[in-house]
Amino acid sequence: MKRTALTIFLGLVGLMGGNSLAPAQTVYPEKSLQLIVPFPPGGASDVVARIIGGELETRLGKPVIIMNRPGGGTTIAAKEVARSAPDGYTLFFSSNSSFTLPAAVKESVPYDAAKDFEPLGQVGKITLALVTYKDNPVKDVASLVAEAKANPDKLSLASFGVATVSHFAGELFKSSAGVKMVHLPYKGSAPAMNDLIGKHIQYHVDTVIAVKPQIEAGYSATIWVGRARRSGWRVSVAAR
Known part of the structure; x- marks a missing residue:
């Protein structure tokens, strides 16, 4: 992408x-x-x-x-x-x-x-990232696409607001991957991340600044980072 x-x-x-x-x-x-x-x-x-x-x-x-x-x-x-x-x-x-x-x-x-x-x-x-909760067995894009195709319109993909870059990035991901997921818009990053950590939602697109503390604390996991080069703060995640 x-x-x-x-x-x-x-x-x-x-x-x-x-x-x-x-x-x-x-x-x-x-x-x-x-x-x-x-x-x-x-x-x-x-x-x-x-x-x-x-x-x-x-x-x-x-x-x-x-x-x-x-x-x-x-x-x-x-x-x-x-x-x-x-x-x-x-x-x-x-x-x-x-x-x-x-x-x-x-x-x-x-x-x-x-x-x-x-x-x-x-x-x-500011770079965007696609994240999930820490215990989710899905840890990469290929696994997420496979899960979403097997469960159309059953997986949630949150954004930090309607008509925001987070929303558009999520729609672009779904369109590019050919999958159907339910968009859940929030009023900002913090409430979306709280619900992700609490497992009330499954996936979320947000900025690296917003998700980095949760990743480093072990509360959530990265699926994808939107950069042309490997992420400097999360070296185990390659940009797609």
């Missing part, structure tokens, strides 16, 4: 108009900033956002408040940012999929991705 990566973008709303800051304003920032994340605490975006937020606080000298706004395939958070005052104090930390995937699968979205946001830069790329 082709490599799948999550590219994180830091977006500042409202600068497209060109006059978001008053001409007389010479000092920025004058107050605290909000950094809105479209996922609950514990996921990759949340973890990285808190690292970035801490660095921004150090450099800007003002508090940066992390606001988690999960749900709606990231559209709830994106809508809040798009409708906020265009004064430079509301930042959006999300994947580039927030600006592409919802519009591709929904009849409408409550914002214009091309006009309501201004990208500040790419922070990084």
Whole structure:
């Protein structure tokens, strides 16, 4: 399968108009900033956002408040940012999929991705992984495909939200493998991983940042890592 990566973008709303800051304003920032994340605490975006937020606080000298706004395939958070005052104090930390995937699968979205946001830069790329609970005898892609073909529409494959890159990666896997599995969308990585560890779901697609602690603690097992090269943190799992 082709490599799948999550590219994180830091977006500042409202600068497209060109006059978001008053001409007389010479000092920025004058107050605290909000950094809105479209996922609950514990996921990759949340973890990285808190690292970035801490660095921004150090450099800007003002508090940066992390606001988690999960749900709606990231559209709830994106809508809040798009409708906020265009004064430079509301930042959006999300994947580039927030600006592409919802519009591709929904009849409408409550914002214009091309006009309501201004990208500040790419922070990084995060690899996706397909994982299962630790006692599952299925430990590789071939075994999973065989199990899914023998039990069509009986195995669960979770994602961290509808119309997210996790959801699309899972659908791509099913399509490429020619299998039928039940998609179970969650509002973020943490609740999905909790249910996976508790064996309430069988398989889950998430970011390496979200699943790595559970893998290393022995609570879950890796089926596949979406990289062109062997994973550096899980050397027993080869990229497919």
